[in-house]
Amino acid sequence: MDQVTIEAAIGQALAEEMARDARVLTFGEGVALKRRDLAERFGAERVRNTPLSEAIIAGTAAGAAATGLRPVIDMLYIPFLTLAMDAIANSAGKLRYISGGQFSFPLVVMAQTGAGWGVGAQHTHNLEAWFAHTPGLKVVMPSNAADAKGLLKAAIRDENPVLFFTDMTLGFNPGEVAEGEAALVPIGKAALRRAGCDVTLVSYSKAVHTCLAAAEQLAAQGVEAEVLDLRTVKPLDEAAILRSVKKTGRLIVVHEGARFCGVGAEIAALVSEQAHAALKAPVRRITPPDVPVPASYALEQAFLPQAQAVVDAVLAICPPHAHPRGQAVFEPA
């Protein structure tokens, strides 16, 4: 299988889906330049530059989706979506329902999230909870190239509006990707990245890598962490979360989005409602403080959830002597 970056995997997904379905088109500010290969292959009708007009880009996508096209719009950085909220939340998310099911909105909104590039708060913001909070929308956030490709292909085929957010610092991470149908990754299914029996670490996007790094460190201390990559924030793979927590009895959620009313709060509530008896310790959340993302590298790193914080949180609820090295029990999910 090919080793490609997440950015290239996204390009592959677009190319494959545009070749498969003539109704798929992509547009946004500078898209025809950014995806020059697609523009050359599929023509200017299907790969379009737009004016700097986020509201109308999103509205155009909604109108086009309702009437037979399958647009993928590239909104660049997620803070710019605040200028497009009306079309996404009020139109794409609601109009199927309020029309009594007369129309559907098969569109994909792509944008980059994630701190680490030092570009500051007006280019860096994890707003996934805003969209997850809005009925009628799906939210996808891959952590690697294979998922980026497979989930984007699935998002393009989905009959609903899908917000597809990629972490900008992960963009150049290479990974293996498959071709064509074999590459598809279903929306709404979490992936078990590492099996463990002492604690469940739930995360998505860049924080998955933080959790995996923490799990390595913990293993050296005799604690086996299970790492679940949600891949899709909404619909949430509740079964996978509950299954893992019932196995480990401990849960820590790690994400870059704000803690207050964030995805972690939802997961904590889910577990307390449906797996309370299995819990051996309170659920913990590891998130940034409630501040805009600072530009300074030092502050930006302090803002981001770090592996050490995950390790500390795990050790606080899960004594290192629980499982002497070598005696960890691995169970398939």
Add this chain to the structure above:
Amino acid sequence: MLADIRDGDAVRMLERMLLVRGYEQLIVALGKGGNFPITCSALGQEASAVGVMSALGEADRILTNHRSAGHLMARGAEPGRLLAEVMGKATGYCGGKSGSLHISVKELGVLLTSTIVGGELSLATGVALSKKMLKEPGVVACFFGDGAACEGVFHESLNLASAWALPVLYVCENNQWQAFVSRREAMRNEHVSDWAAGYRVPGRTVDGNDVFAVREATQEAVRYIRETGRPYLLETCTYRLAGHYSLDDQAYVDAQELADWRARDPILRLREQVLAMGPLDEAGLEALDARVAAQLDEARRFALESPYPDVAALTADVLA
């Protein structure tokens, strides 16, 4: 019904305008009984709705705003199903989930009633992009007010439709009010159509209370769009004769202004024209009124007797 209105002789247009007016008055009457949703009427704007719609064809698609009842009925929607929708009944066009403010009727090509002011302007370019790329005939007619023209998305929409050469007929129904703000207070240009030139789009203002003038202007606009594939901005100059919404008594409106516009009521005008042109005499007009009244009685009965949706509908159709 679409065919009726397309042939659109004076009597048919008058009948449709009477139906729209009667429907709006019926809603006011039902509202007086309490326990009825608040609505926004387009009383006095009937010539604009019927005039534009009479020049459109079945392949054309429609997006409109919170004062859509006239547009919907001019397009051929049944008053009974509209009223049922307003009342939240299962027989309404959207199964009661839209209410009066978001009605769409796919079978009539009506995609959207937007209650986000300007929301329809945001989607119209996409609908037109579909038409263009899927090589479907027809234009996309988008109705909005002078208030929506002050929203940024109006300008983004015209700019994009012009840049991408999209077949959109922008119809600004300038009824002189933006909720409780006079449009004179909110914009310095006399006509919304003036804005079109900046986007290299033709713009024209027409007397919106003259149904024939509106129809002629729409025909010209549609001809231009069909020939060039490019957008067109038509402004119909009219007046909102009722309050912003059903509980608004319009006490803030200058009495002289209101009187002047009442004297220009598009229905009175068309009645006089019909009498002068001769297709109907006084007795014929009375018979027409009676026919419309009977149709509205039937609509009222249908809506009142219709059931509410099953609560299972609450969670249906969120996702496809």
